[in-house]
Amino acid sequence: MAKYSLKINGKTQQIDVDPSTPILWVLRDHLNLPGTKFGCGMAMCGACTVHLDGNAVRSCSLPVSAVGKSSITTIEGLSAKADHPVQKAWLEHDVAQCGYCQSGQIMSASALLKSNPNPTDEEIDAYMSGNICRCGTYLRIKEAIKTAAKK
Amino acid sequence: MQTQSRRSFLKASALSGGGFMLGISFLSSFKPLGKPLEATQITNLPLDFNEINGFVKITADNIIKIMSPNPEGGQGVKTSMPMIVAEELDVDFSKIIIEQADLDTKHFTRQFIGGSQAIHQGWQSLRTAGATARQMLREAAAKTWNVPVEEISTELGVLYHKNSGKSAKYGDMATAAAQIPVPKDVKLKNVKDFKIIGKSKRNVDLEKIVTGKPLFGIDTRKEGMLIAMIVHPPAMGLKFKAIQNDAAIKKMKGIKDVFHIKIFNDGYERTFFDTNQFNEVVAIVGNSTWEVMQAKKALKIDWQEAEAYAENRNMMGRKTVLNIPAGLENSADHATKFAERMAQGGTVRRKDGDIETAFKNATKVIERTYNVPFLAHNCMEPMNFFAHVTDEKAELSGPLQKPEFTEQALSARLGMPLEKIDIKMTRLGGGFGRRSYAHWLIEAALVSQKVKAPVKLIYTREDDMTAGIYRPSYSAKYRAALDVNNNLIGFHVKVGGMPQSPLAANRFPAGAIDNYLAEDFMIDTNITVGSYRAPHSNFMAAAEQSFLDEIAEAVGKDPITFRLDLLKRAKENPVGKNNDYEPERFAKVLELVKEKSNWESIKTSKKLGFSAYFCHDSYAAHILDLEMKEGSPIINKVWCAIDCGIVVNPTAAKNMAEGGIVDALGAAMYGKMSFTKGVPDVNNFHNYRMIRHNEAPKQIEIHFVENTIDPTGMGEPAYPPVYAALANALYKATGKRLYNQPFGESL
Ligand code: FES
Ligand code: FES
Numbered sequence: 096m097a098k099y100s101l102k103i104n105g106k107t108q109q110i111d112v113d114p115s116t117p118i119l120w121v122l123r124d125h126l127n128l129p130g131t132k133f134g135c136g137m138a139m140c141g142a143c144t145v146h147l148d149g150n151a152v153r154s155c156s157l158p159v160s161a162v163g164k165s166s167i168t169t170i171e172g173l174s175a176k177a178d179h180p181v182q183k184a185w186l187e188h189d190v191a192q193c194g195y196c197q198s199g200q201i202m203s204a205s206a207l208l209k210s211n212p213n214p215t216d217e218e219i220d221a222y223m224s225g226n227i228c229r230c231g232t233y234l235r236i237k238e239a240i241k242t243a244a245k246k
Numbered sequence: 247m248q249t250q251s252r253r254s255f256l257k258a259s260a261l262s263g264g265g266f267m268l269g270i271s272f273l274s275s276f277k278p279l280g281k282p283l284e285a286t287q288i289t290n291l292p293l294d295f296n297e298i299n300g301f302v303k304i305t306a307d308n309i310i311k312i313m314s315p316n317p318e319g320g321q322g323v324k325t326s327m328p329m330i331v332a333e334e335l336d337v338d339f340s341k342i343i344i345e346q347a348d349l350d351t352k353h354f355t356r357q358f359i360g361g362s363q364a365i366h367q368g369w370q371s372l373r374t375a376g377a378t379a380r381q382m383l384r385e386a387a388a389k390t391w392n393v394p395v396e397e398i399s400t401e402l403g404v405l406y407h408k409n410s411g412k413s414a415k416y417g418d419m420a421t422a423a424a425q426i427p428v429p430k431d432v433k434l435k436n437v438k439d440f441k442i443i444g445k446s447k448r449n450v451d452l453e454k455i456v457t458g459k460p461l462f463g464i465d466t467r468k469e470g471m472l473i474a475m476i477v478h479p480p481a482m483g484l485k486f487k488a489i490q491n492d493a494a495i496k497k498m499k500g501i502k503d504v505f506h507i508k509i510f511n512d513g514y515e516r517t518f519f520d521t522n523q524f525n526e527v528v529a530i531v532g533n534s535t536w537e538v539m540q541a542k543k544a545l546k547i548d549w550q551e552a553e554a555y556a557e558n559r560n561m562m563g564r565k566t567v568l569n570i571p572a573g574l575e576n577s578a579d580h581a582t583k584f585a586e587r588m589a590q591g592g593t594v595r596r597k598d599g600d601i602e603t604a605f606k607n608a609t610k611v612i613e614r615t616y617n618v619p620f621l622a623h624n625c626m627e628p629m630n631f632f633a634h635v636t637d638e639k640a641e642l643s644g645p646l647q648k649p650e651f652t653e654q655a656l657s658a659r660l661g662m663p664l665e666k667i668d669i670k671m672t673r674l675g676g677g678f679g680r681r682s683y684a685h686w687l688i689e690a691a692l693v694s695q696k697v698k699a700p701v702k703l704i705y706t707r708e709d710d711m712t713a714g715i716y717r718p719s720y721s722a723k724y725r726a727a728l729d730v731n732n733n734l735i736g737f738h739v740k741v742g743g744m745p746q747s748p749l750a751a752n753r754f755p756a757g758a759i760d761n762y763l764a765e766d767f768m769i770d771t772n773i774t775v776g777s778y779r780a781p782h783s784n785f786m787a788a789a790e791q792s793f794l795d796e797i798a799e800a801v802g803k804d805p806i807t808f809r810l811d812l813l814k815r816a817k818e819n820p821v822g823k824n825n826d827y828e829p830e831r832f833a834k835v836l837e838l839v840k841e842k843s844n845w846e847s848i849k850t851s852k853k854l855g856f857s858a859y860f861c862h863d864s865y866a867a868h869i870l871d872l873e874m875k876e877g878s879p880i881i882n883k884v885w886c887a888i889d890c891g892i893v894v895n896p897t898a899a900k901n902m903a904e905g906g907i908v909d910a911l912g913a914a915m916y917g918k919m920s921f922t923k924g925v926p927d928v929n930n931f932h933n934y935r936m937i938r939h940n941e942a943p944k945q946i947e948i949h950f951v952e953n954t955i956d957p958t959g960m961g962e963p964a965y966p967p968v969y970a971a972l973a974n975a976l977y978k979a980t981g982k983r984l985y986n987q988p989f990g991e992s993l
Binding site: 096115131132134142177182192196216223225228233237 | 451455456461464539540627674676898908930931937940943944
């Protein structure tokens with residue numbers, strides 16, 4: 096076990112866990128932030144996507160010991176009132192079906208738009224293809240990303 | 247079942263703080279479609295016609311609440327069912343509160359997902375409930391104001407008496423309405439006056455979803471809760487023998503206990519939903535998920551080969567025996583078995599005319615065989631459940647599709663009466679049939695009982711994918727006899743499944759061909775199977791619609807015209823009596839998709855695949871346009887036409903259809919569960935390929951046939967025709983007919 100001080104959603108949090116513990120489980124089990132989802136545990140589905148200093152990372156494969164001073168943003172910290180342009184676009188396009196993959200999709204999409212405010216369809220496909228949606232909402236996700244890009 | 251009187255399915259009561267509640271037992275008025283009920287429908291019958299399974303509540307301070315009884319897993323019932331009530335009640339949909347009901351077998355019936363039936367069967371009763379509540383409010387107002395009830399009108403939750411200028415909110419009259427006897431007959435709205443039904447309403451949980459609120463079972467968190475995981479045998483056909491290193495495991499950091507559990511007792515008569523691949527598993531319990539995952543990796547277990555056995559099944563009195571063979575099976579051997587059985591006769595399910603003579607007289611015979619592997623469900627939320635079992639009671643919560651049946655199985659296993667079991671339903675992170683088989687719920691309960699603590703049991707993705715219960719593997723041989731004028735004079739289908747047959751013998755093209763034979767067979771396996779998104783139909787549609795495409799080509803006809811001609815025949819001069827589709831409605835979806843896609847003007851310039859299918863009482867037809875790029879298909883567009891009767895919530899229905907198309911394309915191209923010596927060859931998303939953003943169609947256009955027919959299935963019907971639309975388009979693009987799924991392997 097080791098003590099870590101993590102910057103999450105603008106707050107500094109202390110935890111005492113095994114250094115190998117992935118951020119996903121730190122968030123879900125220790126910090127009561129269950130919006131970040133478990134899908135595969137091997138960086139293949141994107142359900143666990145969070146931002147590390149603004150970049151999308153798969154939290155299931157990021158050990159707590161590797162975070163250092165970087166700041167983490169989760170779906171709970173993306174906006175105060177569901178008013179991030181990406182969230183608003185998701186509402187506008189009624190994107191979700193079961194909804195389970197969507198926090199990961201939103202975190203990937205918001206990171207994409209931050210680095211590339213006007214992505215082409217191909218760029219959206221390339222960036223988002225790490226996020227699986229078993230319900231098949233890909234077309235709505237793409238439309239929502241384009242709507243958010245305009246804002 | 248016949249329509250019940252309204253009295254028996256609606257019950258009014260006063261609320262303690264003022265206001266009233268109208269309870270609904272909405273199945274009691276569900277009407278059969280003029281066909282005998284099938285076994286699957288029989289399981290849906292209410293336990294007691296007088297029980298309530300949904301409600302409308304109006305408090306004195308004008309809070310209007312509608313209870314949604316069914317579990318929500320992305321099909322949108324939590325939004326669409328209340329929409330139906332709200333329509334007849336005449337309220338502002340944006341102002342009402344919608345709640346998910348808990349499992350309550352005393353008050354609810356058919357509280358589950360499956361077979362695309364929720365809206366279909368709830369339609370009449372939900373409408374009647376809304377209309378009855380409105381009528382009672384009107385009568386209460388008439389009494390209070392001392393005017394004839396006919397003069398009371400309503401608009402968006404307000405009662406008006408135009409002549410006197412009086413008005414009152416529903417809440418103002420709710421207490422008085424509780425005193426009004428439930429009217430026997432109420433008039434339902436004319437379909438053309440609908441204001442809510444048919445207008446898109448956003449998913450009621452969407453804001454919670456986009457902000458990451460804990461809606462799912464896996465998000466459950468309770469005081470003192472431990473985390474549990476299971477380890478199941480590594481191969482189908484193996485069973486538990488002994489734990490080698492439990493002492494060492496228990497010493498690991500954060501680990502509380504490791505032990506063996508047996509899910510169903512020997513001799514227990516199972517319902518259809520009590521399937522499990524491994525009846526004995528090892529459970530590990532600890533403080534946190536990661537610690538338990540580490541212990542799981544370190545755990546050493548001895549396994550042994552399981553013997554063959556017969557499993558007794560009892561589904562509401564319908565008894566069957568399932569024979570489960572011993573052995574470690576290989577997918578390669580499955581193919582051989584299918585081929586061997588295909589060469590023998592099957593069980594005849596339907597025979598019209600004289601099939602032997604038709605084939606003898608044929609100038610041309612076309613014969614093709616189609617094969618598909620097992621498929622995993624891969625719900626994005628892995629299987630999980632929360633349980634807290636004490637001597638006094640069992641409290642559970644999580645995602646499941648058949649709570650009513652699972653509760654009974656749990657009651658039998660714990661030896662605890664139903665009254666002491668409380669199951670709360672969370673939103674499902676996908677279901678697709680997999681969550682109908684809730685062995686993990688019982689596992690969670692047994693673990694909690696053993697460790698005497700609240701427990702959340704979670705499957706890893708690997709556990710989830712390799713725990714059995716797949717879409718069955720199937721094989722079908724189709725034969726067509728053509729005469730000298732290229733008329734289709736004989737049609738023969740023989741189909742087998744492992745271990746279930748997918749045949750629906752009375753579906754199209756039965757009824758359209760004079761000489762027709764449908765037969766099937768089953769092959770035993772120890773690989774467990776279960777519901778899927780239209781499991782049987784998606785294979786039958788894939789094979790049949792690919793085959794019809796080939797026949798159309800052989801006779802030199804346009805593929806849509808070819809099918810329309812068959813449907814015309816089925817309508818004007820049907821062969822046989824039990825054809826289970828309506829040719830006219832079927833033909834309409836073909837015509838609609840043809841018109842919307844501009845088929846005639848694009849059919850030679852583009853690589854198009856056509857396919858259509860009827861199942862779950864609904865009709866769907868697709869046209870798919872693709873091109874090949876570096877050996878892979880780029881799907882430019884899919885046009886889809888659906889007839890599912892009245893569309894309650896268009897945005898949700900379209901979302902379901904789009905999702906069904908994307909999902910089916912993924913399964914057709916990449917889906918495959920195969921086995922080597924009983925061990926699944928794939929176990930996570932690095933080797934089980936799922937369709938991804940870049941592989942989805944660039945565009946999907948959904949068109950609904952506009953009619954005033956009561957709603958029929960919507961969750962599944964768009965799915966089955968996709969496979970053949972893809973195969974037929976791939977043929978156009980590559981010149982190669984594809985007979986074996988996944989298609990990606992033969993491109
Ligand atoms: S759970 Fe991290 S990518 Fe799947
Ligand atoms: S909405 Fe269900 S997995 Fe994406």
